[in-house]
Amino acid sequence: MAASAGTVYEADAEAVVRRITPPLDRARHKGQAGKIAVIGGCREYTGAPYFAAISALKVGADLSHVFCTKDAATVIKSYSPELIVHPILEESYSVRDDQRASVSSKILTEVAKWMERFDCIVVGPGLGRDSFLLDCVSNIMRHAQQANIPTVVDGDGLFLVTNNLSLVQGNPLAILTPNVYEYKRLVQKVLNCDVDEETASEQLIALCQKIGDVTIMQKGKADVISDGKTVTQVSTFGSPRRCGGQGDILSGSVAVFASWARHFVLTNEQPTEKRVNPMTLGCIAGSLLLRKAASHAFEKNKRSTVTSDIIEFLGKSLEDICPAEH
């Protein structure tokens, strides 16, 4: 266990945001500020992948894609013309048993040809729990790991991963963002015990280590982040409103910040002992930004605050911390 076990540092989250957010340089081309893809959206869920994908754009990514089922695609496209929506996933009900292998392989081929262009993918928002669809997404996750594409796992993606840990094992570019219920299931499955408040940070470190190399952001009153070495938290107060969808804003934002942080770390050499895991930096920045935006939205809308109200404030919140130059 790491020397720092038990010690939880409050992140200097504003400094992190300022450090990793790239300058807006006039000489840059489309795509250089980030290309994100969300894997999610099925017959039942369309809001979650939309929230994640549009948040990525609002944080500053240049392109935001969604890979979802046909049913979901029409709806997600209708939410916003800003997104690129690929209607290529399939659920069991639409695929005959004898066609599964070929459909699955076709889906992987179609996603794979895009994969190298992405700076980060988000797996899970509105994914649902259809077994065939989850099998296809497992293939996509394996492909992303081989291609060294950072992968944020949230929502039903966590359901998938909890039941199949090999999908993230040994992947230093994987970020898991469980809420209180999802964290509980993860701890029970991986550590074979219940969540223990007394030894929370040791347990989080043990969880990262046991899964192997991944970064986990345990969402709650404070968001507690570990990569199995250190434990950092962001506890800036956001909003007391708990409307569904805030986790999707977070996963889309973390995807952008993690890809920026990775670029920052790769291009600014630092002594090994000072090197911070870029996935951790991405979590810290995403957490802070959501909290600031939620605070602004709540100030304006109070109890009637919904997720779209929060997304509206992502831009202002980032600008307050880290003004874009003119």
Next chain:
Amino acid sequence: MAASAGTVYEADAEAVVRRITPPLDRARHKGQAGKIAVIGGCREYTGAPYFAAISALKVGADLSHVFCTKDAATVIKSYSPELIVHPILEESYSVRDDQRASVSSKILTEVAKWMERFDCIVVGPGLGRDSFLLDCVSNIMRHAQQANIPTVVDGDGLFLVTNNLSLVQGNPLAILTPNVYEYKRLVQKVLNCDVDEETASEQLIALCQKIGDVTIMQKGKADVISDGKTVTQVSTFGSPRRCGGQGDILSGSVAVFASWARHFVLTNEQPTEKRVNPMTLGCIAGSLLLRKAASHAFEKNKRSTVTSDIIEFLGKSLEDICPAEH
């Protein structure tokens, strides 16, 4: 007949709203402020279930679901990414006669697996009158009653219930919200007579008692509420505009307030003689909030006021009565 028959008390509706609205506590998790489901939405109607479901969110519920037909689902989803829309109901035209039993049973199974998570359901907005669909919804209502889930019945749900009173008989968690026409049909069917203005409140009490245990909010110039014991009214002036859809705002709002009131009554023990029916409290609060919001919307939009304009003011109206803490 109860001792109070004939006496109609004006509710101290603002006090009721303040009493039952839960504090926004920072330690709370997603879902704890309420999870609502609307059963409605068919080939013909999509606006009504949307209005009911989005109103629930704007009043302060954390999650709002809609169970509707496939045709309706795509449209309702596209109105707002905030809702979770389940395309699982079927109308006669899409089901072969020999498949009805199996389809009906599958629909019940799918809804039933969600039911326990809901704090209240709303049956009726945009339900339509297809016989097969109404049969399926009857099963859902019976299941909700067995599971002790409060149920607000409005619109075509009242058509269903008026023709099949057993669906709400003896259900103290059922709320019927008839307008003047729906009330007339209900009185004719249950009491075998016409509505009599002279003995209006006695008739309302008799109606509740004859059906058995239900709460009825008779909508009109004043909204008159009874659970068969007392009669209370809310007569705060709202708006002279009578655009369609206001009843849907009301049913969604009442669902949230009724679930809050139930939680309040369950967790704050009071002497039996002082205990007020939480369904009555939910009706009082919902009625007042709609009237306040309609008043604000009319002030701003005058003759062009539509339902969405009123929904926009639900948050401010609640905040004026019962400010959310910071």
